[in-house]
Structures are given as C-alpha cells and as structure tokens.
Amino acid sequence: MARFFPLFSGSSGNSMYVGSGDGGILIDIGMSARKTTQALERVGVDPARLSGIFITHEHIDHVRGLRVFTKKYDIPVYGSAGTLAALEEAGQVDAKTRLFEMPAQGTTTPADIGVQAFHTSHDCREGLGYCVSLPDGRTAAVATDLGYLSDEVQQAIAGRDLVVLESNHDVRMLQNGSYPYPLKRRILSDIGHLSNDTCAGALPGLVEQGSTRFVLAHLSRENNIPELAYQTALAELTMHGMRQNVDFRLMVAPRENTGGMMIF
Numbered sequence: 293m294a295r296f297f298p299l300f301s302g303s304s305g306n307s308m309y310v311g312s313g314d315g316g317i318l319i320d321i322g323m324s325a326r327k328t329t330q331a332l333e334r335v336g337v338d339p340a341r342l343s344g345i346f347i348t349h350e351h352i353d354h355v356r357g358l359r360v361f362t363k364k365y366d367i368p369v370y371g372s373a374g375t376l377a378a379l380e381e382a383g384q385v386d387a388k389t390r391l392f393e394m395p396a397q398g399t400t401t402p403a404d405i406g407v408q409a410f411h412t413s414h415d416c417r418e419g420l421g422y423c424v425s426l427p428d429g430r431t432a433a434v435a436t437d438l439g440y441l442s443d444e445v446q447q448a449i450a451g452r453d454l455v456v457l458e459s460n461h462d463v464r465m466l467q468n469g470s471y472p473y474p475l476k477r478r479i480l481s482d483i484g485h486l487s488n489d490t491c492a493g494a495l496p497g498l499v500e501q502g503s504t505r506f507v508l509a510h511l512s513r514e515n516n517i518p519e520l521a522y523q524t525a526l527a528e529l530t531m532h533g534m535r536q537n538v539d540f541r542l543m544v545a546p547r548e549n550t551g552g553m554m555i556f
Contacts, residue, residue, distance in 0.1 A: 293312060293428070293555055294310075294311075294312055294426045294428055294430035294432070294454075294555065295312060295313075295316070295554075295555055296310055296432060296454055296505075296507070296553060296554045296555075296556060297309040297331075297335045297337070297554075298456070298507060298509065298545035298549055299318075299332070299335075299548075299549050300322060300327075300331065300547065300548055300549070301509045301511065301545035302353075302510060302512070302547045303510075303512060303513055304323075304353065304513070305322035305323035305327075305353050305356060306320045306322040306353055306436070307319070307321050307323060307328055307357075308320065308434060308509075308545075309335070309337055310405075310424045310426075310432050311405065312426055312427065314427070315403050315405075316342065316343065317402065317407065317424065318342055318344075318346070319345075319346045319348065319422055319424075319434050320345075320346075320347060320348055321345055321347075321357045321358050322353045322355060322357070323356055323357055324356060325360035325361035327357070328357045328361055329361070331548070334549070334550070334551055335549065335553060339361075339365055340365055342367050343367075343368075343405060344368050344369070344370055344400075344402040344405075345358065345361075345362065345367055345369050346370045346394065346407060346409075346420075347370065347379070348375075348412070348419055348420055348421065348422070348434070348436065348437060349371075349375055349412075349418070349419040349437060350379055350384070350417055358379070358384055359383070359384055359386055359389075362385065362389045362390075363388070363389070366388075366390070367390075368392055369389055369390065369392070370392045370393075370394040370407070371391075371394055372394060372395065372417075372418040372419070372420050373393050373395070373418065374417035374418025375416070375418055375419070376393060377417065378416075394409045395409065396410055396444075397409065397410065404427050405424060405425070405426060406424070406425035407424055407425075408422070408423045408425075408448070409422055409423075410422075410435075410444050410447075410448035411442070411444050411445075412435065412436075412442075413438060413440055413442055413445075413482055413483055414437040414438065414439060414484070414485075416437070419437060421435040421438075421445060421448065421449075422434050423449070423452060430453050430454075430556055431451075431452045432452055432453065432455070432556065433448060433449035433452040433456065434456040435449055435455070435456065435457055435458065436456065436457070436486075436509050436510040437510065438458050438486045439483040439485070440482050441486070441490065446494070449498065450498065450501045450503075452503055453502075453504060453505060454554065454556040455498055455503050455506055455507070456506075456507040456509050457486070457491050457494065457506065457507070457508065457509065458485060458486040458491060458508075458509055459487075459488050459491040459508035459509065459511060459516070459521040459525065459544075460485035460486055460487065460488075460515075461488065461512045461515035461516050462515060462520055462521075463488075463489065465514075465515045465516065465517075466479060466480070466487075466512075466515040469514060471514070471515070479515075485510070485512070488516065488520065488521050488524040491508065491521075491524075492525040492527070492528035493528060495528060495540075496528060496534060499529065499534050499540050503540070504541065504556070505541050505554055506525070506542045507545050508521050508525060508543070509544075509545040510545075511544065511545075513547075518544045521544055522542065541554070
C-alpha cells in the first residue's frame with residue numbers, strides 16, 4: 293500500500309516520506325536529525341530502513357538535518373551535481389556520506405523504488421523535483437520551490453496518482469505585507485515561489501490527466517493561511533465540475549505532522 297507522510301512543510305523546514313509498508317525514501321530533510329527521527333517514528337517508519345534521501349536543493353530549510361542524520365544512519369544521498377557540490381562546500385554532508393548524482397531526466401531504483409528527477413526553477417544552484425514509482429505501481433510527484441510551472445515540470449507531474457505542489461503565498465498578502473521590496477520581487481519572480489492562484493490553476497488539468505490526490509505544500513507563514521490555500525484550490529477544482537472525495541482528494545501539508553498520512 294503506497295503511503296505519503298508530509299513530515300514537515302514550510303519556511304521552517306521541509307521533509308516528506310514516500311513509500312510502503314516495506315520501506316521508502318525521504319525527499320529533503322529540513323529539520324534537525326532528532327526531530328526527523330521522532331517524526332518518522334511517530335508515523336511508524338524506522339529511519340534505519342530508509343533507502344535514500346533525495347535533496348531538491350541546498351537551502352537550509354531542506355537540508356538542516358542532513359549531516360547528522362546520514363552520519364547516524366549511513367543512508368545514501370541523491371541530488372543534482374550542483375546541489376551536491378553546494379552541500380559539500382557548505383559542510384552539510386560528512387566526508388563519509390554516500391553521495392550519488394541525480395541528473396534531471398535520470399532514474400534510480402533504491403530498493404525497487406523508482407525515482408526520476410526533473411528541473412525546477414528556483415534561486416539555487418541546480419534544483420530538482422522528483423517523481424516516485426512504488427512497487428505496487430502507484431506514483432507520486434513532488435514539485436515545490438518553483439518560480440513557475442515550466443513545460444518540463446508539467447510533463448513530469450502529469451498523470452501521477454499523487455501530486456505535491458507548492459502553494460506558497462497569496463499574492464495580495466505578499467504585496468501588502470512587511471517583506472522588503474527586493475524579497476517580494478524575488479518571491480514573485482520566475483526563480484521564486486508558486487502562488488495559491490498559480491497552483492490552483494494547474495490542478496483541474498492534472499485531474500483530467502489522472503491525478504486524484506493533491507497535497508498543497510511549502511506554505512509561507514507570513515504570506516499565506518492554510519485555509520486560504522485550500523479554498524483557492526478547491527474553488528478552482530469545483531468551478532471545473534470536479535468533486536472533492538469523488539474526483540480528487542485535497543489536503544494541505546502541515547508545518548509538522550502529528551501522525552496524518554495520505555494513502556494513494
């Protein structure tokens with residue numbers, strides 16, 4: 293049975309588990325090793341049985357716990373050449389950490405879990421999103437930290453059973469908020485973050501292409517509200533004649549998971 297646990301999500305830290313009863317992988321590890329271990333154990337996952345950690349990019353809210361966690365559990369780490377270089381330069385990985393380059397469009401299969409990478413547009417060295425294929429045939433895609441939905445991203449996530457998509461900010465909240473102008477401009481740029489409206493606009497097409505589970509992720513604490521992100525997405529789907537719990541299921545990834553999961 294395919295399982296998805298959004299362990300942490302948001303500007304303070306990001307980490308997601310995708311797998312089954314027989315094991316799985318982490319995508320990012322943006323909280324401390326201790327908190328990540330506790331979160332995994334809370335949802336019944338043995339950290340020592342992870343098959344790999346797939347890093348989207350080198351920003352601290354995606355790699356904070358990486359060095360200590362991999363030193364304790366000796367789990368292989370995958371990422372783009374640019375990301376791995378950035379991690380080494382910043383001392384975010386131990387000298388003994390097993391690092392594996394994951395080129396965009398490349399595929400690897402740790403413990404019979406197929407993982408394919410695709411480019412993302414963000415202000416980092418070389419960001420990636422990931423598509424995961426589990427032994428039972430179910431598939432998931434994780435696409436966060438996106439300035440915009442490129443053709444490559446849209447093609448990669450199309451038809452996946454579960455799609456994790458960034459719904460970072462409400463544009464009006466951001467524009468009227470306290471952030472300095474350069475930061476607002478960066479967030480709204482093509483190397484920034486995806487808004488609620490842009491995220492919501494992509495969902496009906498994904499339903500038409502076969503996706504049935506959606507997780508809204510990486511919400512800004514200052515420029516978004518979970519209910520607002522949820523209602524923006526739900527309204528767009530409903531406007532296209534799609535029904536919650538019939539044609540799709542929708543959830544917002546919590547900042548810290550206390551035990552909830554999505555089976556797909």
